[in-house]
Amino acid sequence: GNSVTQMEGPVTLSEEAFLTINCTYTATGYPSLFWYVQYPGEGLQLLLKATKADDKGSNKGFEATYRKETTSFHLEKGSVQVSDSAVYFCALLPWAGSYQLTFGKGTKLSVIP
Amino acid sequence: DAGVTQSPTHLIKTRGQQVTLRCSPKSGHDTVSWYQQALGQGPQFIFQYYEEEERQRGNFPDRFSGHQFPNYSSELNVNALLLGDSALYLCASSPRDRGRGETQYFGPGTRLLVL
Numbered sequence: 001g002n003s004v005t006q007m008e009g010p011v012t013l014s015e016e017a018f019l020t021i022n023c024t025y026t027a028t029g030y031p032s033l034f035w036y037v038q039y040p041g042e043g044l045q046l047l048l049k050a051t052k053a054d055d056k057g058s059n060k061g062f063e064a065t066y067r068k069e070t071t072s073f074h075l076e077k078g079s080v081q082v083s084d085s086a087v088y089f090c091a092l093l094p095w096a097g098s099y100q101l102t103f104g105k106g107t108k109l110s111v112i113p
Numbered sequence: 114d115a116g117v118t119q120s121p122t123h124l125i126k127t128r129g130q131q132v133t134l135r136c137s138p139k140s141g142h143d144t145v146s147w148y149q150q151a152l153g154q155g156p157q158f159i160f161q162y163y164e165e166e167e168r169q170r171g172n173f174p175d176r177f178s179g180h181q182f183p184n185y186s187s188e189l190n191v192n193a194l195l196l197g198d199s200a201l202y203l204c205a206s207s208p209r210d211r212g213r214g215e216t217q218y219f220g221p222g223t224r225l226l227v228l
Contacts (some may be wrong), residue, residue: 004155031197032216033190036219042221042222043117043119043219043220043221043222044156044203044205044219045199045219046216046218046219049216051147055169065213089155091155091157093216093217098169099144099146099161099210100146100158100161100169100171101146101156101158101171101205102158103155103156103158104155105154105155106153106154106155
């Protein structure tokens, strides 16, 4: 079956530090990959996505590259801000046969001034 | 351009009661999915509606049912509520499927507390 594994949190960083949140997946074929962000008390917002191997998704300074060979989609940001404090979810959507997003358990990020 | 909207924002029910949650998709979207997010967990897929029919269902009991209207809005109904149904219920909409799953955009959610 399909599954997503992301690094356990919480992660605490100082402002302007470099961020990496690891995400690996198991799926057949070529799934689409997503990062969603959830701010406290809110729903999920799409942060970025990639639909094929070697694609790089980017938004608001965040980046992630679809690596088929390592089945990974790690989230990175060069300089985090306090406003980036949130829970980040990696997710996949299968290539075919399913319309179900499969999520990781989420990684809570706290950025301190 | 209005995003996905959900109502109500919060709800408190007691065990055994029934609840209906509502969702209006993003403009231009015709597909609605529902997810349950327990505290501290990732969302779990309940089902997806397309063309007023349930297209796919996750691993949820029949107590969870839904409906999609001609204007693409949707309802999620949960019967015989259990304490374990307390969660954030998220609605997501997506545009017409062009042969593979499309990106899903989420609403703010309805937080349900069952006492």
